[in-house]
Amino acid sequence: MKIRFARECDQNNIMEIWNYCFNDGPKFTDYYFNNKYKNYNTIVVEEETNIVSSLQLNQYKIKLNDKEYETSYVVGVSTLPEARGRGYMKHIMDFTLNELYKKEQLISILMPIDYRLYRKYGYEHCYDQIEYEINIEDLGGFKSSGSLIKANSDHINEMINIEKSFLENLNGRVIRDEDYYENLFKEIESEDGHIYIHKNEESDGYIIYFINGDDIFVRELYYKNMNALKGMLRFIYNHNTQCKKVNITSPLDDKIRFALSNPRTVNMKLKPFMMGRVINLKKYLESLYIEGNDKSSIIISIKDNYIKENNKIFKISLENNKLTLEDGNFDYDVEFDINTISQLAFSYINGKEAYLLNNLEENKEVIKFLNLIFVKKENYINEYV
Template sequence: MKIRHAKEDELKDIKNIWNYCFNDGESFVEYYFKDKYKRHNTIVVEDEGEVVSSLQLNQYKINLNNKIYNTSYVVGVSTLPQVRGRGYMKNIMKFMLKELYRKNQLVSILMPIDYRLYRKYGYEHCYDQIEYNINIEDLSSYKINGKLYKANRYNINELVDISKDFLKDVNGNVERDDKFYQSLLEEIKSENGHIYIHENDGSEGYIIYFLDGETMFVREIYYKNMDSLKSMLKFIYNHNTQCKKVKISAPINDKIKFVLDNPRTCDIKIKPFMMGRIINLKAYLESLTIKSNIEGSLNILVKDNYIENNNGVFKIQIKNNRLFVEKVNEKHTVSFNINTLTQLAFSYIDIDEAILLNDLKISKRDISLLNYIFKKRNNYINEYV
């Protein structure tokens, strides 16, 4: 077994593994390997001269706690059936984590097919979404103010502007620029989806959706104001001769639930969406800004089974609105595994929840200091590849 980066002439082999393991349409696969795939971001397992397992590290910038981090989004983790059960996934994940640390990336994200597969590698649940399942007829009372029109590559600036306004109150989201939306337009097209912009007093919102039999799936509905939201809900209703139901994915702090005529007829649930992981704990903590003049220190024992540099006792000092972190050979007063620290670092949970979930015993002094470092926020991300 040999684990390495992909070679130039192995694209066909990697694509064949993808096609075998994932149920994606031909058009989407062609889009992905033309637009997203990069050989130097692909790790493979070679067995007896044959590529039998692979994963990709798609590069994004995410806005986490008001700082921008280069991050690898782990996708396409796949192994051919004849070699499953030989531990190839464990080895390729170990190689990948060391690679990310070597590249000085501080955090990583991953959309799991099964959370149990990735928790052991230090990835942990960090993002949820609201999922609405609504009868189309329940959206009949709204009206469209202004107009809706199909977006194209000449509308990139409008899409960027709408997303910046809509995403300003969420945490952990991908930085969306012109290049991002150029790619997204191609992705949606490859899956026979649609993007429409709502315009009234300027461009005020957009909707991305797919028609699947009698159900419309709304992947995104971004809006600057409630008038734009209601106009796009009416736009959804206008498909009532084609669709009976609509499924809408939205951030946890979304406002759709407040404008529904009868929420009792709508199925609203929380949908787990994305995992995260701290790659370089020391560097990540030292990148944070503390919004307080508080000073103090504490020693935390960290357990990370796959990145040795994250293992051990870390002295964390708060001084001059910053954290100063060093490994020490001292006793600790607080102990976390990398999974819990990841949830704290991504602001998915707060200290009280970490204590409850892990049955920890922490002094009031240390709780107070940790509360200055880790704050819970509304996380949202909606990237699929």
Template sequence: MKIRYAKEKDTKTIKEIWKYCFNDTPVFMDYYFKHKYSRGNTVVVNEDDEIVSSLQLNQYKINLNNKVYDTSYVVGVSTFPEVRGRGYMKHIMEFTLEELYKKGQLVSILMPIDYRLYRRYGYEHCYDQLEYNIDINDLGKLKISGRMHKVNDSHIGSLIDIHNEFLKNVNGNVLRDEEYYKVLFEEIKSEGGHIYIHEDKGYEGYIIYFLNGDNMFVRELYYKNMNSLKSMMKFIYNHNTQLKTVTITSPLDDKIRFTLENPKTTDVKIKPFMMGRIINLKGYLESLDVPKELNASINICIEDNFINENDGVFKIEIRDGKVLVNKVEGKSDISFNINTFTQLAFSYIDIEEALFLNNICIDDIKQDVIDLLKSIFTKKVNYINEYV
């Protein structure tokens, strides 16, 4: 068995694995392998001169705790059925984590088909979405002000502006630029979707949606104000002769519920969406901004079974607004595995939740340790909405 990056000759087999495992349409596969696939970011398992397993590391920039990080989004983890159960996934994930560390990336993200598969490799749940399931007739009393336009390339600047305004208070989202939206247009087209932009006093919101039988699935509903939100909800209602229901996904701090005439007839649930992982503990901590007046240090023990550089006791010193981290010998003030540390680092949980989830009594931890960790890790609303 050999694990390596893909070569040009491997593309045909990688497509075959993808098609078998994910059952995507030919149109979507054409889009993906034209616009997203890169053999330089594809890891394969070669057994007896045959490609039997692969994954892709799609590159994004995410805004995490007011810092921008290059990150690998692990997608397409797949193995031919006749060789499953031989441990290829374990080997390909071990190789991938080592490579991400060598490349200098500090964080990684992954959308799991099953959380249990990836927790063992240090990935942990870090992102949720709200999912609304609404009877479309409940939106009938709303009104449209302004106009809706089918999106084209001339709207990209406005889409970026709406995106940035809508997500200004959330954490962990992907930075989007002109090239991002051009590729997104191709993705939505490949899946038979639609994108419209709302204009009233300028461009104020946009909607990405798909028609599936008698249901509309709204992938993104981004807006600058309630006027735009209500207008786009009425736009959804105007499909009432075609559809019975609409499903909308949104950040946890979304305002859709305030537009509903009778919220009790709407099913609203929290939908687990994305996992994250700290790839380089020292590098990530030293990248953070902390209060300049804070001067303190603690020893923290981290258990990481796959990236040796993250495993051990680390002395964290904060001086003059900088974080210094070094691996040391000796006792620790507090201990976490890489999964819990990742949730703290991604601001998905706070220190009290970390202690509770690990059955650690807060009274057993020195208050200055708690205070220092609170100064580094604060809970935020995380949101991300990338699918490949």
């Protein structure tokens, strides 16, 4: 067995593994390997010169706790059936995590098929969405003074403006630029989806959706004001002769539920979406700006079975709004695994919840310090590959 980064000549073999393991149609697969796939961001397992397993590290920039970080989004983790059960996933994930550390990336994200597969590698649940299931007839009462037009690449700057306005208070989101939206148009087209812009006096909302038989799936419904939201809900209702239901995914702080005439007829559920992981704990914590000047410190023992540089006892000190970390053989105040630390670092949980989830007796001083450096926030991300 050999683990390495892919070469240009490996692409067809990696596509064969992708096609076997995932139910994507040929249009999406062509889109992905023509636009997203990069051999230098792909890791493979080679067995007797045959590639039998692979994953991709798609590159994004995310804004987490008011700072921007280059991050790898782990996708396409796949193994041919004849090579399964041999422990290749453990080896490829071990290799991947340590390569990310060498590349000086501080955090990573991953959308799991099964959370149990990735928790053992230190990834933990850090992002949720709300999913609405609505009978389209229930949207018939909305009216709007605006109109909707089919979007194209000329609307990208308007879409960036809408997205920034809609997500400005949310944590952990991807930084989207013109190249991102150029690629997004290709992705949505490859899946036979649609993008429309809502316009009133200005462009103040957009919707990305797919029609699947009797159902509409709305992937994004971003808006600057309630008029734009109501106009796009009315737009969905105008499909009532061809579709019966609509599923809409949205951030936890979305206002759709407040606009519905009868929320009791709507099925709303929390949808776990994305996992996160700290790759370099020391550099990540030292990159933060902390709202607090009181000199204080705690000592935490971290258990990380895959990145040895994190698997230490750290004295974490706060002074002049910055953290410093020193490792050593200290008597520690609390011990957490990297999963809990990742949830704290992504601001998904607070210190008290970290103690509760680990069934620990509360230490008020340690919890106070943790809550100072890990402020719980609403996280949101909506990238699929």
